[in-house]
Amino acid sequence: MNASISEALHGLVSSYRTALKTATTNSGIELAITHIRAIKCISKIPNCSARDIAQKLHLDKSQIARLLKDLLQQDYISKDKHPTNRRCQSLNLTDKGYAIYAKIQQIDQQNRQRMCQNIAESELEQFIALANRMKQNLTSPTQSEGALS
Known part of the structure; x- marks a missing residue:
C-alpha cells in the first residue's frame, strides 16, 4: 500500500507539471515551472x-x-525599496509581469478543471485534507528525531 501511495503521488505531480508546462508553452510562455511559481x-x-x-x-x-x-532580465519583475525593512528589497511584478500572471491564472484554472473533472467536491475536500496531513507528517519532526535533540 505505501509503495502505491508514493507512486500515485509521483505520478500526479509529474502529470500536473507536464500538463502545466505543455499549456504554458502552447500559450507562448517560455518560463520554467519554478519561475512561474515565483511570479505567483x-x-x-x-x-x-x-x-x-x-x-x-x-x-x-x-x-x-x-x-x-x-x-529581472526578462522585465517580469522589479526591485524596490522594502517599506519596512531596509536590509531587503521588495519584489514587484511589472506590467509585463502582470500580463504573464493573468495568462498563468487562466492556465491554472483550465488545468484545475481538467484535473478535477468527474470528481465530487467532497472527494476533492477529502483529498486536500489528506494531502495536507501527509505534508504535515513529513515536515514535522518525528518522535525519534525529537529524541535526538
Missing part, C-alpha cells in the same frame, strides 16, 4: 522579498538569485 509568489505576497520566495518554494539563496536575475 510575488503576486500574492505583499512586499515580497527573495527570502519569502525561498521559504515558499524551498529553494536556496543561489537558486533564488538566478531565478530573480532571469525574471
